[in-house]
Amino acid sequence: MVSIKDIAKKAGVSIxxxxxxxxxxxxxxxxxxxxxxxxxxxxxxxxNAAARSLKKRETKIIGAFLMxxxxxxFFGPLLQGINDTLNSTDYELIVCSGIKSHRFLPxxxxxxxxxxxxxxxxxxxxxxxxxxxxxVVLDRELEHPNINxxxxxxxxxxxxxxxxxxxxxxRKLYVVTGPDISxxxxxxxxxxxxxxxxxDHIHYQExxxxxxxxxxARAADxxxxxYKEPVAVFCLNDEMAIGMYDYLSTTTYQIGKHVHxxxxxxxxxxxxxxxxxxxxxxxxxxxxxxxTVNLLKLIxxxxxxxxxxxxxxxxxxxxx
Amino acid sequence: MVSIKDIAKKAGVSIxxxxxxxxxxxxxxxxxxxxxxxxxxxxxxxxNAAARSLKKRETKIIGAFLMxxxxxxFFGPLLQGINDTLNSTDYELIVCSGIKSHRFLPxxxxxxxxxxxxxxxxxxxxxxxxxxxxxVVLDRELEHPNINxxxxxxxxxxxxxxxxxxxxxxRKLYVVTGPDISxxxxxxxxxxxxxxxxxDHIHYQExxxxxxxxxxARAADxxxxxYKEPVAVFCLNDEMAIGMYDYLSTTTYQIGKHVHxxxxxxxxxxxxxxxxxxxxxxxxxxxxxxxTVNLLKLIxxxxxxxxxxxxxxxxxxxxx
DNA sequence: CACGTTTAGTGAAACGTTTCGATAAACGAT
DNA sequence: ATCGTTTATCGAAACGTTTCACTAAACGTG
Numbered sequence: 275m276v277s278i279k280d281i282a283k284k285a286g287v288s289i290x291x292x293x294x295x296x297x298x299x300x301x302x303x304x305x306x307x308x309x310x311x312x313x314x315x316x317x318x319x320x321x322n323a324a325a326r327s328l329k330k331r332e333t334k335i336i337g338a339f340l341m342x343x344x345x346x347x348f349f350g351p352l353l354q355g356i357n358d359t360l361n362s363t364d365y366e367l368i369v370c371s372g373i374k375s376h377r378f379l380p381x382x383x384x385x386x387x388x389x390x391x392x393x394x395x396x397x398x399x400x401x402x403x404x405x406x407x408x409x410v411v412l413d414r415e416l417e418h419p420n421i422n423x424x425x426x427x428x429x430x431x432x433x434x435x436x437x438x439x440x441x442x443x444x445r446k447l448y449v450v451t452g453p454d455i456s457x458x459x460x461x462x463x464x465x466x467x468x469x470x471x472x473x474d475h476i477h478y479q480e481x482x483x484x485x486x487x488x489x490x491a492r493a494a495d496x497x498x499x500x501y502k503e504p505v506a507v508f509c510l511n512d513e514m515a516i517g518m519y520d521y522l523s524t525t526t527y528q529i530g531k532h533v534h535x536x537x538x539x540x541x542x543x544x545x546x547x548x549x550x551x552x553x554x555x556x557x558x559x560x561x562x563x564x565x566t567v568n569l570l571k572l573i574x575x576x577x578x579x580x581x582x583x584x585x586x587x588x589x590x591x592x593x594x
Numbered sequence: 595m596v597s598i599k600d601i602a603k604k605a606g607v608s609i610x611x612x613x614x615x616x617x618x619x620x621x622x623x624x625x626x627x628x629x630x631x632x633x634x635x636x637x638x639x640x641x642n643a644a645a646r647s648l649k650k651r652e653t654k655i656i657g658a659f660l661m662x663x664x665x666x667x668f669f670g671p672l673l674q675g676i677n678d679t680l681n682s683t684d685y686e687l688i689v690c691s692g693i694k695s696h697r698f699l700p701x702x703x704x705x706x707x708x709x710x711x712x713x714x715x716x717x718x719x720x721x722x723x724x725x726x727x728x729x730v731v732l733d734r735e736l737e738h739p740n741i742n743x744x745x746x747x748x749x750x751x752x753x754x755x756x757x758x759x760x761x762x763x764x765r766k767l768y769v770v771t772g773p774d775i776s777x778x779x780x781x782x783x784x785x786x787x788x789x790x791x792x793x794d795h796i797h798y799q800e801x802x803x804x805x806x807x808x809x810x811a812r813a814a815d816x817x818x819x820x821y822k823e824p825v826a827v828f829c830l831n832d833e834m835a836i837g838m839y840d841y842l843s844t845t846t847y848q849i850g851k852h853v854h855x856x857x858x859x860x861x862x863x864x865x866x867x868x869x870x871x872x873x874x875x876x877x878x879x880x881x882x883x884x885x886t887v888n889l890l891k892l893i894x895x896x897x898x899x900x901x902x903x904x905x906x907x908x909x910x911x912x913x914x
Numbered sequence: 915c916a917c918g919t920t921t922a923g924t925g926a927a928a929c930g931t932t933t934c935g936a937t938a939a940a941c942g943a944t
Numbered sequence: 945a946t947c948g949t950t951t952a953t954c955g956a957a958a959c960g961t962t963t964c965a966c967t968a969a970a971c972g973t974g
Contacts, residue, residue, distance in 0.1 A: 275726075277930055288954045293932060301952065320725070323701035324648035325930035328959050333644075335703070337688075357691065366698075368657075369689035371677065378686075381643035383655070405640065406595070516866070546836070548868045597960055608924045613962060621922060645960030648929050 276317045285313050296321075327382070336360070336569060337378055337387040338369045339394065350542070355562025356388060363570065379407045386573050388412060388565045392455045408572040410565045414457045422568045423580040424561060428458055431554040431585040432465035435508050435536050438552070438587055442594070444506035444534060445476045450483040450493040450518075452510045459485065462510045462538065483514050490517025497533065498525055504532055506593065512537035512544050515551055515592075534593045549591030556585040596637045604633050616641075647702070656680070656889060657698055657707040658689045659714065670862070675882025676708060683890065699727045706893050708732060708885045712775045728892040730885045734777045742888045743900040744881060748778055751874040751905040752785030755828050755856050758872070758907055762914065764826035764854060765796045770803040770813040770838075772830045779805065782830045782858065803834050810837025817853065818845055824852055826913065832857035832864050835871055835912075854913045869911030876905040 278296070282289040287306065295302045295310040302310075327333045338356055353369065360367050365385070370378060372393025378384050379402040386408035389399065396414060403409055403420040410422045439447060449466050452459025463480075470478045481496055483489040490509060494517070497505060509515040515537035519529060527533055530549045537544060540555035561583050571578040598616070602609040607626065615622045615630040622630075647653045658676055673689065680687050685705070690698060692713025698704050699722040706728035709719065716734060723729055723740040730742045759767060769786050772779025783800075790798045801816055803809040810829060814837070817825060829835040835857035839849060847853055850869045857864060857873040864871035881903050891898040 275930090279930075289931085290933075290955075291953055293930095294953090297932085303952065306952085318721075318725070320697075320700040322648065322930050323697070323703045324644045324653075325959090326932080328642065328644035328648055328930080328961085329932045331959080357693070361694065366695045367691065368695070371687065373677070374681065375686045375688070377640075377643070380640040383643045401638075405638070519866075543863060543866060546839075546863060547866045595960090599960075609961085610925075610963075611923055613960095614923085617962085623922065626922080642960050645929090646962080648931085648960080649962045651929080 275322070276319050277322065278319075280317060281310060281313050281319055284317070285310050331382070332385055333383060334364055335366050335368055335384045336566075336573075337375075337384040338367060339372050339375075339387055339389045339391040351558035352390075352562040355557075355559035355564075356566045357562075358559070359563045359566035359570075365570070379409075380405055382407075386410075386569050388562075388569055392453065408569060410569045410572065412561065412565060420572065422572055422578050424565045424568060424583065425581075426458060426556055426561070426583050427585050428461035429465040431538060431556075432462045432508075433469050434585070434587040435538070435554055436466055436469040438589065439506040439508065439534070439536065439593065440473065440476070442506070442534070444504075446503060446505045447476060447478045448481055448493070448497060448505055448507040449479075450481045450490060450507060450509045450514050453484045456485065459510055466508065483510065485511050485513055487513055487517035487520065490514030491521035492517075494518040494521035494533075498522075498527060501527070501532070504534065506534040507536070509535060509537045512539045512541045512551060512553055515553070516543060516547060519547055519551075529592050530594045536593050540588055544588075544590070552590040552593040553588050554585050555588045556583050595642070596639050597642070598639075600637060601630060601633050601639055604637070605630050651702070653703060653705055654684055655686050655688055655704045656886075656893075657695075657704040658687060659692050659695075659707055659709045659711040671878035672710075672882040675877075675879035675884075676886045677882075678879070679883045679886035679890075685890070699729075700725055702727075706730075706889050708882075708889055712773065728889060730889045730892065732881070732885060740892065742892055742898050744885045744888060744903065745901075746778060746876055746881070746903050747905050748781035749785040751858060751876075752782045752828075753789050754905070754907040755858070755874055756786055756789040758909065759826040759828065759854070759856065759913065760793065760796070762826070762854070764824075766823060766825045767796060767798045768801055768813070768817060768825055768827040769798075770801050770810060770827060770829045770834050772834075773804045776805065779830055786828065803830065805831050805833055807833055807837035807840065810834030811841040812837075814838040814841035814853075818842075818847060821847070821852070824854065826854040827856070829855060829857045832859040832861045832871060832873055835873070836863060836867060839867055839871075849912050850914045856913050860908055864908075864910070872910040872913040873908050874905050875908045876903050 278289050278292045282292045285292065291302060291306065292310055295307040296314060338353065357367055368384065372391040379387060388410045390412035396416060399409060399411065399416060400418060403418045406420065408420050410424060412424055415423060447470065449463065451463050470476065481493040483493055490513065493514065497507065507518065509518060515535050518535055522529055522533060529535055535551065537551050537553040540553045544551035544553050564581055568578045598609050598612045602612045605612065611622060611626065612630055615627040616634060658673065677687055688704065692711040699707060708730045710732035716736060719729060719731065719736060719741070720738060723738045726740065728740050730744060732744055735743060767790065769783065771783050790796065801813040803813055810833065813834065817827065827838065829838060835855050838855055842849055842853060849855055855871065857871050860873045860875035864873050884901055888898045
């Protein structure tokens with residue numbers, strides 16, 4: 275592997291001169307700089323990232339911890355938002371999964387990270403922040419000088435959703451919940467309970483889910499077992515709603531007639547499945563972009579405040 | 595940041611002893627090893643990745659270059675396959691985009707990569723391979739000792755697709771092509787042309803596409819302009835087929851009646867849109883898994899051969 | 915007990931950069 | 945001609961590991 279040393283030798287200068295020249299320091303004359311650059315190119319020199327980051331204590335890489343599992347089609351637009359923001363900077367993005375890559379933060383493989391991944395506990399993230407990692411969390415509330423937060427307005431989302439079902443005249447309500455560890459799931463559920471409590475004469479029931487399609491199908495099964503009259507179901511994410519579609523398509527129960535369904539997230543699929551899935555929408559692109567802006571600020575020690583992403587109701591055929 | 599040096603001082607041993615102990619060398623007694631580990635934990639020591647990889651010339655990270663753009667829902671199952679395979683090893687996965695992260699390979703940020711990304715030219719990849727990077731390419735044919743190849747059987751896929759349409763009695767055929775740089779697109783197109791050439795009395799026409807939904811919609815527009823009688827369309831990927839659905843839903847033309855559509859890839863969405871999209875299927879999980887196995891072999895200098903992934907036809911309602 | 919051998923630990927170099935402080939030459943001003 | 949100042953370059957230390965070559969003590973063997 276050709277190093278700065280080889281260039282120095284060939285150019286008949288010191289390695290420090292080479293380093294300065296390659297980094298465009300004004301200390302070196304244009305002539306020597308040009309000559310050194312020439313030789314570097316000639317030798318196919320590429321800098322060694324490990325050596326540089328060892329010395330500079332930075333990697334110019336930020337991570338996005340998103341994928342505790344790689345299935346689902348939730349992350350596309352979010353990543354796009356992150357990437358678009360990063361494109362005008364000299365930072366690069368890597369996408370990693372909390373399932374394994376826990377070392378990236380403490381070992382300083384990356385300068386910072388955006389986290390939406392239950393694979394990390396609050397304690398773990400705080401530990402990393404204590405060690406100096408800069409983090410933007412998308413799925414929890416953490417107070418720490420090295421941590422910023424950009425979260426969804428889950429509370430409003432749930433309220434919009436429940437009110438919509440009630441407006442439509444539904445009085446028999448199911449909620450399919452999310453995993454216990456998920457902050458979003460919990461916030462959404464709390465808001466549902468609060469909204470429901472304000473009304474009398476409604477039948478309200480919770481079914482345990484875990485944000486996966488399969489758990490949505492299971493919930494549908496339970497609903498079908500208990501079926502007496504038309505019901506409305508609020509799935510705490512779209513993925514489960516789709517699982518419910520899957521299951522119901524094997525029965526005679528019709529969505530928008532016997533079972534009315536609303537989801538949360540407005541993933542791409544919701545506008546393609548039939549009937550189209552009513553859901554709670556928010557800009558994933560903006561979410562990613564805002565998180566990135568804040569992470570960059572955190573890294574450069576600029577002041578930064580926590581943010582909330584607005585949500586809105588999308589009425590579609592799955593609720594009549 | 596606490597280093598091996600701090601531990602050595604506190605333990606009253608040399609730094610080499612600490613290094614050996616932490617790495618579990620048998621040169622060090624169990625007693626000292628235990629004591630050193632204890633102190634390391636106490637001081638919250640974490641190794642510095644840059645220093646280690648500088649010295650060891652390896653990072654234990656492999657990359658997946660997949661995302662020239664982050665939209666689309668193609669990559670989920672592929673990543674799952676890669677990840678599942680990696681889980682039993684000590685390698686970690688990062689997902690990166692060829693749009694920016696070109697330095698990761700030459701600068702040895704990663705030990706190797708799986709590449710399915712037109713953001714890299716053949717020449718560029720060869721250059722990296724020459725510099726010592728280990729690569730598995732999924733979207734091109736490259737002969738190099740450091741490069742292995744796992745590709746789809748596009749040729750069979752196209753043949754299956756065309757034959758299916760002809761079997762169904764269609765004689766007016768459109769093909770919506772892919773981007774010129776895409777190897778898969780070209781292979782598919784070549785095979786289509788070859789298959790079509792074997793039949794007389796069929797009307798065959800190509801429309802330029804680029805694998806995006808938008809280009810599928812545009813193609814649909816053109817088809818509608820020229821419409822005289824029912825036509826069959828082979829979209830060289832599902833994404834464009836979906837774009838075509840989008841467009842046609844704004845017209846009175848019906849899929850499976852006026853316009854018959856078959857895609858390629860069998861992405862998740864194809865079985866949800868109505869009517870379900872006929873397409874060419876292959877195991878993305880296996881694709882990722884095989885690529886990973888081969889990459890690991892390449893990295894450990896084991897012999898490895900190129901592979902092809904089988905495809906099969908999925909008949910669905912979009913073609914009658 | 916004297917010998918070679920094993921064991922447990924040490925010291926120092928090396929990996930490829932960056933950067934501080936030093937130095938020598940060139941320059942401008944008096 | 946002399947003095948300070950700027951300019952271009954250099955030397956060396958430092959970042960945090962790993963690992964080779966070495967040593968001294970402990971051990972087993974005849």
